Amino acid sequence: MTSSSSTRRREATVADVAAEAKVSKAQAARALGGYGAVSDDVRTRVLEAAAELGYRPNMLARSMNTGKSQTIGVVVGDIENPYFGLAMRGISDTAKRAGYDVVLVNTGEDHASEVDAVRVLQDKRVDGLIVAPALAPDSTHLQAVVDSGRPLVLLDRRIRGLDVDVVAAQGEQAAFDATRLLLAAGHERISYISTIRAAGQPSDGGQGLGLTPVAERLAGMKRAFRHEGKEFPESLVRLNAGPEDNIRRIVASLLADRDRVTAIVASDSVIALTVLEELHAEGVEIPADLSFIMFDDMPWTRILTPPLTVVSQPVYELGAASAGVLVSRIRGEAPQPVPEFPAQLIERESVGPPPATGR
Amino acid sequence: MTSSSSTRRREATVADVAAEAKVSKAQAARALGGYGAVSDDVRTRVLEAAAELGYRPNMLARSMNTGKSQTIGVVVGDIENPYFGLAMRGISDTAKRAGYDVVLVNTGEDHASEVDAVRVLQDKRVDGLIVAPALAPDSTHLQAVVDSGRPLVLLDRRIRGLDVDVVAAQGEQAAFDATRLLLAAGHERISYISTIRAAGQPSDGGQGLGLTPVAERLAGMKRAFRHEGKEFPESLVRLNAGPEDNIRRIVASLLADRDRVTAIVASDSVIALTVLEELHAEGVEIPADLSFIMFDDMPWTRILTPPLTVVSQPVYELGAASAGVLVSRIRGEAPQPVPEFPAQLIERESVGPPPATGR
DNA sequence: ATGAAAGCGCTAACAA
DNA sequence: TTGTTAGCGCTTTCAT
Numbered sequence: 159m160t161s162s163s164s165t166r167r168r169e170a171t172v173a174d175v176a177a178e179a180k181v182s183k184a185q186a187a188r189a190l191g192g193y194g195a196v197s198d199d200v201r202t203r204v205l206e207a208a209a210e211l212g213y214r215p216n217m218l219a220r221s222m223n224t225g226k227s228q229t230i231g232v233v234v235g236d237i238e239n240p241y242f243g244l245a246m247r248g249i250s251d252t253a254k255r256a257g258y259d260v261v262l263v264n265t266g267e268d269h270a271s272e273v274d275a276v277r278v279l280q281d282k283r284v285d286g287l288i289v290a291p292a293l294a295p296d297s298t299h300l301q302a303v304v305d306s307g308r309p310l311v312l313l314d315r316r317i318r319g320l321d322v323d324v325v326a327a328q329g330e331q332a333a334f335d336a337t338r339l340l341l342a343a344g345h346e347r348i349s350y351i352s353t354i355r356a357a358g359q360p361s362d363g364g365q366g367l368g369l370t371p372v373a374e375r376l377a378g379m380k381r382a383f384r385h386e387g388k389e390f391p392e393s394l395v396r397l398n399a400g401p402e403d404n405i406r407r408i409v410a411s412l413l414a415d416r417d418r419v420t421a422i423v424a425s426d427s428v429i430a431l432t433v434l435e436e437l438h439a440e441g442v443e444i445p446a447d448l449s450f451i452m453f454d455d456m457p458w459t460r461i462l463t464p465p466l467t468v469v470s471q472p473v474y475e476l477g478a479a480s481a482g483v484l485v486s487r488i489r490g491e492a493p494q495p496v497p498e499f500p501a502q503l504i505e506r507e508s509v510g511p512p513p514a515t516g517r
Numbered sequence: 518m519t520s521s522s523s524t525r526r527r528e529a530t531v532a533d534v535a536a537e538a539k540v541s542k543a544q545a546a547r548a549l550g551g552y553g554a555v556s557d558d559v560r561t562r563v564l565e566a567a568a569e570l571g572y573r574p575n576m577l578a579r580s581m582n583t584g585k586s587q588t589i590g591v592v593v594g595d596i597e598n599p600y601f602g603l604a605m606r607g608i609s610d611t612a613k614r615a616g617y618d619v620v621l622v623n624t625g626e627d628h629a630s631e632v633d634a635v636r637v638l639q640d641k642r643v644d645g646l647i648v649a650p651a652l653a654p655d656s657t658h659l660q661a662v663v664d665s666g667r668p669l670v671l672l673d674r675r676i677r678g679l680d681v682d683v684v685a686a687q688g689e690q691a692a693f694d695a696t697r698l699l700l701a702a703g704h705e706r707i708s709y710i711s712t713i714r715a716a717g718q719p720s721d722g723g724q725g726l727g728l729t730p731v732a733e734r735l736a737g738m739k740r741a742f743r744h745e746g747k748e749f750p751e752s753l754v755r756l757n758a759g760p761e762d763n764i765r766r767i768v769a770s771l772l773a774d775r776d777r778v779t780a781i782v783a784s785d786s787v788i789a790l791t792v793l794e795e796l797h798a799e800g801v802e803i804p805a806d807l808s809f810i811m812f813d814d815m816p817w818t819r820i821l822t823p824p825l826t827v828v829s830q831p832v833y834e835l836g837a838a839s840a841g842v843l844v845s846r847i848r849g850e851a852p853q854p855v856p857e858f859p860a861q862l863i864e865r866e867s868v869g870p871p872p873a874t875g876r
Numbered sequence: 877a878t879g880a881a882a883g884c885g886c887t888a889a890c891a892a
Numbered sequence: 893t894t895g896t897t898a899g900c901g902c903t904t905t906c907a908t
Contacts, residue, residue: 169665171901182879187902194904195877217640218586219901222577223884229620229641237609243602250596250623259637261588261620264609278618281576282588306528431816438820457790458817461797530885541895546886553888554893578885581900 170211178207190215221283229259230484231279233289234313235267239428241454241473242290245313248477249288256485258285267355269294276303286484290314293355293368309487313480316369323487323496325480327471329371329453332501333378334385336423336451336469339503341386344511345421345449348391349412350376351433352425353400372397372425375453379423394419402432409436420512424452427459434462445510455504464507471501529570537566549574580642588618589843590638592648593672594626598787600813600832601649604672607836608647615844617644626714628653635662645843649673652714652727668846672839675728682846682855684839686830688730688812691860692737693744695782695810695828698862700745703870704780704808707750708771709735710792711784712759731756731784734812738782753778761791768795779871783811786818793821804869814863823866830860 176186181200188194189204190213196204207213221227230253234242246262253260261279265271269292276299279287286309291300297317303310304322312324340348357366367373376395383390394412399405409432412419424430430452437448444450444464452459455470476499483496535545540559547553548563549572555563566572580586589612593601605621612619620638624630628651635658638646645668650659656676662669663681671683699707716725726732735754742749753771758764768791771778783789789811796807803809803823811818814829835858842855 172903173901183902184879184881184904185877187904188878191903197877200877214636214640216581216642216901218577218581218642219884220903221884222575222581222886222901223903225884227577236606238602238606240599240602243597243599246621247595247597247623250621254622259620259622259641261618262605262609263613263618264606277573281573282618283575283577431820434820435816456817457794458815458821461790461793462817462820463822531887532885542885543887543895543897544893546888547894550887556893559893575885578900579887581885581902582887584900 169216170208170213171216172213174211175204175207175213178211179203191220225283227283227285228257229261229282229284230481230488231261231263231276231282231284231287233263233265233272233275233279233287233291235265235290235292237262237264239426240456241426244473245290245477245480248474248479249481250477252478252481253485256481258481258485265292267292269296273299276300280306280308284308286310286488288313288480288484291317293357293370295357309484311480311484311487313476314371318369323480323483323493325476325483325496325499326371327473327476327499327501329375329469329471329501330378330381332469332503333375333423334382335378335503336467337379337382338385339467339505339509340421340423340449340451341382341388343449343509346388346391347394347417347419347512348379348421348423349394349396349419350379350423350425351396351399351405351408351429353405353429354397354425355400356397367397375425399429405429405432406436409433410440413440413442419448421449421451421509424450427452427454427456430454430466444508447513449509449512451509453501459506462508466508467506468504469501470504472499475499528575529567529572530575531572533570534563534566534572537570538562550579584642586642586644587616588620588641588643589840589847590620590622590635590641590643590646592622592624592631592634592638592646592650594624594649594651596621596623598785599815600785603832604649604836604839607833607838608840609836611837611840612844615840617840617844624651626651628655632658635659639665639667643667645669645847647672647839647843650676652716652729654716668843670839670843670846672835673730677728682839682842682852684835684842684855684858685730686832686835686858686860688734688828688830688860689737689740691828691862692734692782693741694737694862695826696738696741697744698826698864698868699780699782699808699810700741700747702808702868705747705750706753706776706778706871707738707780707782708753708755708778709738709782709784710755710758710764710767710788712764712788713756713784714759715756726756734784758788764788764791765795768792769799772799772801778807780808780810780868783809786811786813786815789813789825803867806872808868808871810868812860818865821867825867826865827863828860829863831858834858 172187173183176183186204189196189201250260263275288311290313310322314326316324352372354372380390396408424433442448451467453469455468459466459468531546532542535542545563548555548560622634647670649672669681673685675683711731713731739749755767783792801807810826812828814827818825818827
């Protein structure tokens with residue numbers, strides 16, 4: 159007759175189990191924890207007692223003396239962004255398989271938030287951290303993680319001077335390919351739009367971008383222009399584009415310009431959505447009036463009219479790899495080289511020749 | 518001269534700080550933890566010592582005696598699904614504001630996984646749980662949570678006989694509205710497609726669906742038919758529709774049928790995407806050949822040609838509310854009534870008259 | 877193989 | 893206000 163009252167009854171502890179099984183606390187703990195030397199007889203008695211009492215280990219207590227929490231911390235800018243949603247699944251799947259739980263903190267791309275999150279996670283004694291850092295001049299909070307000896311893996315963004323594993327897609331070549339596609343179709347007035355919070359001038363085209371995917375892609379685009387002997391239109395690069403209504407404004411002004419852009423490259427799927435909405439609202443036809451390429455091959459890009467030409471990144475795999483690398487670091491295994499994840503241009507139908515210049 | 522070796526140096530503890538500040542461990546702990554009575558003099562000395570030593574509290578130790586981990590567990594079927602991504606942000610934002618971290622477990626809609634997740638989270642002594650339970654005959658794992666006295670909030674799905682807070686959108690009325698829209702346009706052969714893993718026959722139209730949103734919506738649809746004195750085509754309900762290639766098959770067979778469906782209602786955005794892809798592949802025009810309505814007002818539904826008529830659900834708010842309710846339960850506050858979240862039909866252009874029966 | 881006892885880092889009585 | 897002393901539930905020497 160178990161007392162199934164709804165009040166939280168005291169949970170059974172190792173001591174309780176030990177008493178019930180008539181062995182010492184130490185032996186019960188060994189049997190329960192699966193370590194040390196235990197005779198079959200004792201083990202079965204302990205396990206039976208445990209089952210009867212509904213014993214469940216207190217992981218906090220266990221973590222306290224082992225120093226391992228079997229938990230990894232993940233800090234991202236925006237889980238709502240499908241990019242991170244997918245990456246998160248990769249992380250989660252991999253972590254779970256290795257016996258780790260994941261505590262997720264969303265920073266809203268805010269640096270102070272990120273600093274705080276990293277600290278809190280360390281206070282909670284996570285065994286390792288995966289951070290997709292916001293662009294910021296200061297990375298002492300991450301350096302502190304490294305100094306503390308806790309494994310840290312950077313996702314999607316490298317940080318200068320921080321010697322840790324980084325898992326990110328390589329976008330330079332794909333950006334090069336995408337730009338060549340555009341150039342070949344006859345475009346030169348190409349705009350790249352990103353919400354990245356870059357330091358410095360809004361359109362300084364690469365300064366203050368650090369080692370971000372955006373910087374890489376811009377480099378790829380420039381190389382493509384150089385390759386054709388043409389000049390990259392720095393002035394059409396739009397960073398710090400968020401939030402939504404600002405993106406709309408940017409698109410509108412890009413279109414209103416006397417020297418109109420003929421192609422737009424969107425930095426991710428969230429920004430792409432807003433750009434497309436604004437284009438729609440302005441009655442701009444793709445690709446007749448404007449060519450369009452976006453990063454991330456979201457499922458919906460295939461069912462648009464026309465289907466969108468995109469640069470796809472193996473996002474799930476990036477997440478999975480970051481967790482994989484982190485886990486092996488936690489376990490102190492030999493530092494495997496982080497695999498490469500090249501982004502890839504997928505041609506569909508949103509790129510065409512620029513409109514006849516009928517201004 | 519700090520030893521910035523990369524080896525994990527022993528972290529400063531309360532005892533270290535106390536020694537440095539020349540006070541008792543208890544006083545140091547009080548000053549550090551911000552509880553009890555501490556003189557200004559002692560406090561400043563302790564805080565200084567702490568700063569100098571780089572002291573950080575060990576939350577595991579703290580949790581062990583307080584019994585509070587300041588962490589809530591969230592168990593969902595699929596984080597990759599944008600629905601949960603958004604809900605997760607609502608949860609995360611709300612939890613963080615209340616001082617809680619979130620550990621997220623993805624079950625892949627697998628019951629065994631869910632059972633395990635719930636157990637592990639309890640072992641980790643989370644202060645409360647938010648679970649979006651997979652449909653399963655057995656919910657003893659959740660009953661166990663309730664019995665243990667740990668706060669539990671169900672997200673998106675109610676469970677018969679389990680007396681806990683439930684946060685979910687009300688879809689009956691919106692489904693009724695959507696169906697009336699379809700009926701008014703002249704549709705009767707309407708198919709509802711869902712990936713929900715229902716027990717019993719695949720098309721038993723509501724049996725074995727428990728208290729799920731799908732059951733509610735089906736009820737709304739039936740009511741609309743009844744309201745018009747027409748008979749609901751149970752045989753067109755397609756449950757257990759996953760995974761992707763199976764969805765395609767279902768759509769294909771629905772179209773191939775001699776008595777073709779004239780309208781499809783998709784249960785969520787993930788399934789909608791596949792349905793739309795298949796329709797696209799089959800050359801079916803919306804709404805000329807087929808009318809289409811989906812649940813969840815994803816941003817991309819607005820930029821399709823034509824824009825999609827959808828049923829929108831306040832997903833972020835659902836997540837936020839579930840966390841809010843959970844936190845107040847954890848704090849032992851008076852049980853606030855869970856707010857209502859009616860889903861809402863948003864008419865756009867994917868519904869039109871059925872095609873002239875030119876078979 | 878087993879048990880006694882000493883912690884892990886912190887909070888929580890209880891005295892002083 | 894301060895310090896002393898017990899624990900929280902578990903792992904881990906160290907004997908036996």
